[in-house]
Amino acid sequence: MRDALVEFAYRSGWSLVRRMPEGVAASLFQRLADRTWRANGGGVRQLRENLRRVTDGRLNEEELELLVRDGMRSYLRYWMEAFRLPTLSQQDVLRRFEMHGFEPVAKASRAGRGSVVALPHSGNWDLAGAWVGAQGLQLSTVAERLKPEGVFQRFLDYRRELGMNIIPLTGGARSPQTELADCLAKGDVVALVADRNLSSGGVEVDFFGHKALFPSGPALLAARANVPLYAAHIFYAEDRAVCYLSEEIPVAGPGRLRQRVATATQQVADHFARGIAEHPQDWHMLQRFWPDLNVRAMERMSARGDQTGAHTEAAPGSTDAPGSFPLSEDSSDQGSQERPVRDNTADENGSTNTGRTTEDLT
Template structure:
């Protein structure tokens, strides 16, 4: 096949990916000029529309929030919480895009933290620390805040399409957050980060392929076993943590003390203890948990 024809055929796709990156950067500038209240108000109808239009995600969410609330999935309160979660996710996405226009000092003014002494004590041991977090609040704000404070922190993240990935990574790195791309090389990168006494943040409440079986809100679920596996392998501290919104555009981070890990402990019971804490975090603020895909075994 003519190489020129292949190049010409691939050009539209490349242009679309470049447009994504340009749109992300332009969106950051537009959102910066938009009052916070307006941004968050605009997310409400958008999130509600997403809730109603995406039948598969709506059905999964109703199942998940029914379990979290301990109610029947037909209960109106379950639908109300699920709908608000979609709206809060929309607000989080706006804040994520806005990050592209913030200086570190501006981001730090938007985030507060409790339990930082637990992280400091863990790092004093010299073996690194794993922050195990659920899909709540804005994990990008939380990780970038830690980087802006001067902590050497790495976060595992999925790859965005094309040049958008470069733009997002550039934003994260501007706050001191190192990005480990999810993939075959991630295990080695995480291990090396912990051996260098860094903080590694891992989202681990939703199924992402092979994992470990746990009881989550009284039902069987599969969650990533990475936090437990790395803690057992490297001796790193394992810290359950969460982040949540406290006002439009503002977030708070909570850090638990590290879990006590016994010699010879297995991944499954250790991850169960992480999930037990996640249940507490989620039940306090169920509409800030973003669980829009099937979680539980039948």
């Protein structure tokens, strides 16, 4: 029953919101964002702590609350634009999106050599994909299966309407890594949302002064396919979204593949951090991100501590959410390294959580 209601809500959103005048839709979603912020559900509480860490004590509590509110407005703006994006003309897409640093990617793609672009959950990456298509280039990505299935299929249809080549994470005739390698060989731009590790493995990076796990997939895929790797950051600027690409991040060269992937992944994280620090309100991270910053676990343990009179601290949480995009290294190329990658190397992956879950607002 719940799945049917969720699917109905999504379908209604796509049907109704795209028919509204844009100003009416924007006002409606801003009011919804403010109501969700005031309701202070689990996603909002987690966003608050994530942003508290990003801003590193520079904001007082009132300023932090305004940032959280603006973060929810940015997040709901993404949804409003997602519902309306298929109705935009190519000229509208070009007018609403501003790209910087894309020339090397476009040049390589037109010469038949693909590129891997890693990006965080920020701004509107669907609009970025539509913009790439408007340049006459093919963008390919992987979609994690969502529940209910009807919502997942609607997301597939939606992104394909925008001209993207969508590879299901599971259930395909071939593995996603094989499909992506073929896409790169044809000159596609492969975009992977890569700031949230959804597997039991990953590369340990420093992110805003704390340890976090990032997926190794983007760097590993680029290294194996011998194509360039870039990191992107997208944010909103009034009536448009803006994207800055990094310089090419080296993945080739001497040394073990494992070490090169770890070094490149840290560089991806550094680029993300610079963008998020400048535009924290546009980082849509309503889920647990740092292992030691799990709001719901901390609240549960605090409640138990209140009941027993004992002092408690939140234990680091394990990486959650099903679904992985395995890009494991050959055993012959495994070895120790200075920057640790979790020992279960066979599970190292690049998670590609390109679809939002239906629990983001809870």
